Amino acid sequence: MRIQNKTSLPIGEKTDQLYVCLLKIFGDTRFELDEFTCEPLGNEALNFTTEGIYHLFGAVKSDNQYLPWSIVLKVIKPDSEEKNNPQHHNYWRREALLFESNLLDDLPGLIRAPIRYLVEEQQDGMVWLWMEHVKGHFAHTKEQFEFIAHQLGMFNAEYLTARAMPNEAWICRGWLKSWTTSSQMYAPRTESFLSRLQDEEVKSAWEWLQVLTVDLDYKLSSLERLPRVLAHQDLSHKNMLIEMTSDYEQLVLMDWQFLSVSGIGEDLGKMFGVNVSLDVIPVDQYEAYRDSLFSFYIKGMRELGWQGNVELARYGYCLSAALRSVWEVPQLCSLSVQLDGDPLNLALQQRVQHLKKIINMQKAMAHEAESLKEKSYSF
Structure with a gap:
């Protein structure tokens, strides 16, 4: 051979x-x-x-x-x-154990996993x-992301309306808590450069993060009080392939390493936030995408029969996206100090400006999550 x-x-x-x-x-x-x-x-x-x-x-x-x-x-x-640890968000054997199970068989809606x-x-x-080897194309238009959000709503709602929640010990039960802990561990060590920050907007972003995370454990526990769904939790655009069959489009979700039981809306918040960070969803259009994707997500949930409180899903969505700031604000601070030492570096300028816009988006979503919490004792 x-x-x-x-x-x-x-x-x-x-x-x-x-x-x-x-x-x-x-x-x-x-x-x-x-x-x-x-x-x-x-x-x-x-x-x-x-x-x-x-x-x-x-x-x-x-x-x-x-x-x-x-x-x-x-x-x-x-x-x-x-x-x-099987409860770590990145437990190394999880995808192998998932492959040996039947949890990815017969997913709802137009969703499937690779064979x-x-x-x-x-x-x-x-x-x-x-x-x-799945042959398909990645999402790059608002309509394609809306299709994904709709299918994601159906996938999440399946475990609120029709299917028992799996209880395998290797499925993560506190994904966002594990991820934020790891992000704080691996983020740039700010102690070495905070005193050298010159950009007032960056300083303000750091101060805002301190306020956001002062009750981080409470925020994370509030997500655990939301209706629980099975979640993919790694929906960057390279893990979502849209496949054309003979007469319809199908969503193929790749890389199930982060599979978790999460709060309603969390999966969508991760999908939205990470694709803004990757500049696949334009940050300058974040409001239009934010609201449209949520609308299609809820539509998918309703079609699967979920009749619960939409504000619960909105809270999970907003808070999940906002908490990405525990990684991105330290990144902004680090890059800003580098830019102060190399002010003509165009790539650094663009990265810093992009991160500033992302963090402003995260601030807005954190504010909305806080407003929703104040309206309801459920959180």
Whole structure:
């Protein structure tokens, strides 16, 4: 067999595993495999617990014709000690355990997960996840994000109206609390540069964050009092593929490493906030996106039969998005000090200005969450 291996993986030793995957792709069809290619997939920064993501592809010969195939191989690994805790937001084995369960089968609405072919434990302690290579496109228009928000509402509402909440011990139950704790741990250490801040707007952002987080534990516990839903919690645009079938669009959600039981609205807040941070959703249009996405999210929930208080979902949505500031305000402070020392650096100027706009958005959403809390004892 001819193998073009453009990686350091010992892929030539994995032909038996590859055949297992191909049998799941082609079913009872008789085929021959003569050659294939393995190469890295993408060049984005990887999660702490991801060693690499790879693309295997080729064609099999069947009845004198060649049938193409394509597989994604994700290699996950242990990391720091806290990520061995099943309740850590980034528990390293969660996606492998999820692949071995049936929790991603028969998702509501027009949502699906990639087809899982094989979970393979390695002698070095890593785990190889063999899965479908999904062909689709990423969201880049407001209408596409509205479609995603609608499907996300259906997914979340399924666990309030029709389906029992899964109770597996490896599903995170306090995702945002774990994430904010880790963000504060890994954010730039502000003690070394706060005294050197010169930008008054940045100083104000830091002071605002201190007020926001003075009762952080209470805010996080208020989310735990919201109606509980199953949540993806990692809906950056690269984890959401819109796939065209013969007559409709379908949403394929990738990378379920952060799967959690969360408060209603949290998943949407993460999706909205992270895509603004990535500049996929234009921060200058945040109000239009913020309200439109929430409207479509609630529409999806109503279609699944949820008739609860919309303000509960709005509170989870706003607070989840606002609490991203525990990571982004320290980033702003750090970059602002760097810019003071290199004032002609255009890339730094643009990054600082973008972060200022994001934090102003987070301030507005935090203020709305506080107003909603004052209106109701439920939070």
